[in-house]
Each structure stands twice: as structure tokens, then as C-alpha cells.
Amino acid sequence: MKQILGYRCTLCGAELPYDESMTCPHCGEKGILDIIFDYGYIKKSFNRETLANDRTNSMWRYAPLMPLKPRDFSPFLRVGWTPLYPSRRLGAELGLRALYIKDDGLNPTASLKDRASGVAVAKAVELGYDTIACSSTGNAASSCAGNAARMGLKTVIFVPQRAPEGKVAQLMIFGAKVVSVKGDYKATFDLSKAAIEKYGWYNRNAGINPILTEGKKTVALEIAEQLNWEPTDWVAVSVGDGCTIGGVYNGFHDLYELGMIERIPKILGVQSTGCCPFVDAARENRPLVPAEENTLADSIAVGVPRNPVKALRAVSASKGAWIAVSDEEILDAMRVLGHTEGVFGEPAGVTATAGVRRAVQEGLIRPEETVTVISTGSGLKDVKNALRAAGSPTLCEPSLAALDNSGLL
Numbered sequence: 151m152k153q154i155l156g157y158r159c160t161l162c163g164a165e166l167p168y169d170e171s172m173t174c175p176h177c178g179e180k181g182i183l184d185i186i187f188d189y190g191y192i193k194k195s196f197n198r199e200t201l202a203n204d205r206t207n208s209m210w211r212y213a214p215l216m217p218l219k220p221r222d223f224s225p226f227l228r229v230g231w232t233p234l235y236p237s238r239r240l241g242a243e244l245g246l247r248a249l250y251i252k253d254d255g256l257n258p259t260a261s262l263k264d265r266a267s268g269v270a271v272a273k274a275v276e277l278g279y280d281t282i283a284c285s286s287t288g289n290a291a292s293s294c295a296g297n298a299a300r301m302g303l304k305t306v307i308f309v310p311q312r313a314p315e316g317k318v319a320q321l322m323i324f325g326a327k328v329v330s331v332k333g334d335y336k337a338t339f340d341l342s343k344a345a346i347e348k349y350g351w352y353n354r355n356a357g358i359n360p361i362l363t364e365g366k367k368t369v370a371l372e373i374a375e376q377l378n379w380e381p382t383d384w385v386a387v388s389v390g391d392g393c394t395i396g397g398v399y400n401g402f403h404d405l406y407e408l409g410m411i412e413r414i415p416k417i418l419g420v421q422s423t424g425c426c427p428f429v430d431a432a433r434e435n436r437p438l439v440p441a442e443e444n445t446l447a448d449s450i451a452v453g454v455p456r457n458p459v460k461a462l463r464a465v466s467a468s469k470g471a472w473i474a475v476s477d478e479e480i481l482d483a484m485r486v487l488g489h490t491e492g493v494f495g496e497p498a499g500v501t502a503t504a505g506v507r508r509a510v511q512e513g514l515i516r517p518e519e520t521v522t523v524i525s526t527g528s529g530l531k532d533v534k535n536a537l538r539a540a541g542s543p544t545l546c547e548p549s550l551a552a553l554d555n556s557g558l559l
């Protein structure tokens with residue numbers, strides 16, 4: 151593949167040829183790989199001008215920056231090119247110069263995970279696999295199943311028993327074989343790993359597979375392009391495994407290396423205080439240790455993150471910051487984003503917004519700065535928590551008198 155020079159191990163730094171292997175042969179499973187792109191080669195056919203003339207309204211407009219062979223991507227689900235809304239009210243309420251909301255809940259299976267799954271499915275098709283497998287807290291699974299269904303691939307999915315019903319319903323509708331594991335996310339992951347080894351399926355497990363980050367980076371490419379190549383001072387994103395935030399950094403880093411943006415935004419990594427191994431490690435300046443998974447934001451309840459190196463690098467290399475918010479703050483952000491902007495995010499989806507609020511309160515983000523928050527998933531998948539955040543409707547007899555007396559109006 152001409153756009154790729156090779157792999158570099160994020161742990162030992164070894165440079166390796168680009169092939170089908172997913173982790174470093176010297177470091178084993180922890181040796182997560184970076185893909186090294188040949189920016190000089192890519193520049194020739196991919197730049198601001200070629201994009202300005204490209205009508206592709208999906209993440210496939212960035213295919214030259216992906217580890218895939220050139221092909222027609224129109225048969226795939228339409229992933230990406232989600233709206234970037236200038237906030238009409240929330241930004242002012244927070245006292246910010248400008249706030250943008252990237253609503254990635256509007257992807258085909260309703261989360262940012264479609265970006266990774268779309269690329270994984272394209273790779274599985276390119277390599278001739280007939281089955282793709284993954285373990286997930288929910289969105290990776292449903293996006294994998296949806297994107298695979300569209301391309302006629304079979305899927306085997308491992309979810310922890312606690313996965314919300316909406317996400318499990320998606321899996322069943324997309325025709326996946328679903329294994330609901332009696333255990334936490336780590337147990338789920340370990341079982342999927344053993345099964346993938348045994349049966350030889352294509353592996354869409356977050357962290358391990360370096361192409362997933364390269365799919366997720368398209369959210370950063372879009373933010374930059376939608377802001378006319380002048381991204382905001384900060385970009386805030388919620389963090390579980392660390393693959394998304396790693397991708398956000400990679401996207402801006404690619405654009406910087408290609409000379410398409412002048413600086414990389416500061417990246418704010420946001421977790422829930424109920425499960426914040428990254429925030430704790432950063433605060434205490436020590437390596438990550440396993441954390442409890444005690445938050446209602448199920449998509450980021452990851453006690454043992456699979457992509458720690460890329461996530462830590464995203465924040466340190468961008469001179470960003472880590473911050474944690476309580477579940478109460480998350481529920482509040484869900485309500486506020488819905489009320490003030492018409493964006494309905496799931497708990498993990500709005501965690502970044504809660505994080506920006508806290509970062510402003512703590513003086514970490516200053517009023518003259520500009521911010522983009524990524525809303526990573528739709529709230530319709532987790533109606534239980536939405537109702538917890540927003541309350542119940544007013545019960546009323548079918549008469550005007552009763553309506554007048556209801557106290558609602």
C-alpha cells in the first residue's frame with residue numbers, strides 16, 4: 151500500500167513492515183502498533199483542493215488517509231460527515247467564545263463507533279474474511295453488526311450481560327450471533343480473544359487492531375474541514391478504552407503533517423469518576439492500574455483500557471488535559487444538551503460536554519477559548535438513563551380543565 155511506510159510499536163518503538171499482524175511480535179498483546187503514513191506521497195493526491203471538489207458525503211472522502219486499498223466505497227453504509235453545530239445557547243451559558251457540537255450519534259448505527267467498524271469491515275472484505283468478531287460494551291458491537299450486515303459478512307459478538315437493551319436489540323436486528331457473557335467487560339474481552347484465536351475470524355477488538363483508530367480519526371478530519379481548517383482551541387471527547395481519543399489525535403496529527411492545519415487542538419479526555427483509570431494515573435503521575443467499573447455511562451465503563459499508550463499520548467502531545475465528572479454531572483449534561491441544543495446523547499456521549507463544563511469551572515478552559523465537544527452516541531439506545539436525567543411526563547385527564555390544573559403549563 152503506497153500510502154503506508156510501515157508499523158511502529160507504541161511500546162518498544164520497533165519499526166515493522168506493514169502486513170496483517172495486529173500487534174508487535176516482540177511485545178505481544180500490549181505492543182499496540184501505530185501505522186506510519188507516507189505524507190509526502192499522500193499530499194500529491196489529497197489536499198484542501200481535492201477535498202473541496204469531492205462530493206463524497208461520508209468518511210470515505212478521507213480514504214486516501216486510511217490503511218485500505220483504493221476501491222469503490224459506495225456499497226458500504228454511509229458513515230460519518232455528521233453535523234458540526236455551532237452551539238446557540240450552551241456556549242454562551244458556559245461563557246465560552248465559541249462552542250461546537252459534533253453529533254456523532256447521527257451515524258448509521260447511532261454512534262462514533264461506526265467510523266471504526268466501517269473501516270474494519272472494509273478491511274475484512276479486502277482480505278476475504280467471511281466472519282468478523284468483537285467484544286464490546288455495546289456500540290462497537292452494534293456498529294460492527296450493522297456495517298457487516300450491509301456487506302454480507304457474518305458477525306459474532308460478545309457483550310457483557312449489563313449492555314443496555316437498545317444496543318442488544320440492534321445486534322439482534324442486524325442478525326449477529328450474540329454471546330451475552332456473564333461477567334464484566336474484561337471477562338467478555340478475554341472470551342472473545344480466545345474464540346477469535348480458535349476460529350480465525352477477523353478481529354475488530356478495540357485497541358488491538360490498529361486500523362480502528364484510523365477509522366475513528368475521521369471525526370477529527372471532519373471537524374477540521376467543517377471549521378475551514380481552523381479547528382477550535384480544544385476538542386473534548388469521552389474516554390473508555392482510549393481508542394477514540396487516540397484517533398482524534400491521529401486525525402489532527404495527520405492534517406498537521408500534511409500542512410492542512412497550523413496547530414493541533416488541545417485534547418480534553420473526559421471520564422466518569424466512577425471509572426477513571428486515565429484521570430487517576432495522570433493526577434498521580436503513575437502508570438494505569440485497573441479501576442472499578444462503577445458508572446452509568448456504560449460505553450466508557452472500562453476498568454482496564456486496551457489502548458493506554460495512544461490515549462495518554464493524545465493528551466500529552468496536544469498539551470491537553472484529563473478530567474473526571476460524576477454520574478450526576480453526566481445526567482445533567484444529557485438534559486442540558488437536549489434542552490438547549492436539541493442533541494440527544496447517551497451518557498457516555500455527553501460526558502465530554504460535562505467535562506467541558508467542569509473544565510470551565512476549574513479555569514482549565516478559559517472564556518476566550520473555543521471548544522468542540524464530540525457527542526459520541528445517541529441517547530435513544532439507553533432510554534432508561536434518559537428518563538432518569540429528564541424525568542417523567544405529566545399525567546392528565548382528557549379535559550382542558552384538568553390540563554389547566556395540572557401545573558405543567
Ligand SMILES: *Cc1c(COP(=O)(O)O)cnc(C)c1O
Pocket residue numbers: 261262263289290356388389390391392393394395449450452496498499526527528
Ligand atoms: C466507545 C465509546 C466511547 C469511548 O471510546 P473508547 O475508544 O473506548 O475510548 C465514548 N462514547 C461512546 C458513545 C462510545 O460508544
Ligand SMILES: [Zn+2]
Pocket residue numbers: 159160161162163164174175176177178181
Ligand atoms: Zn514492541
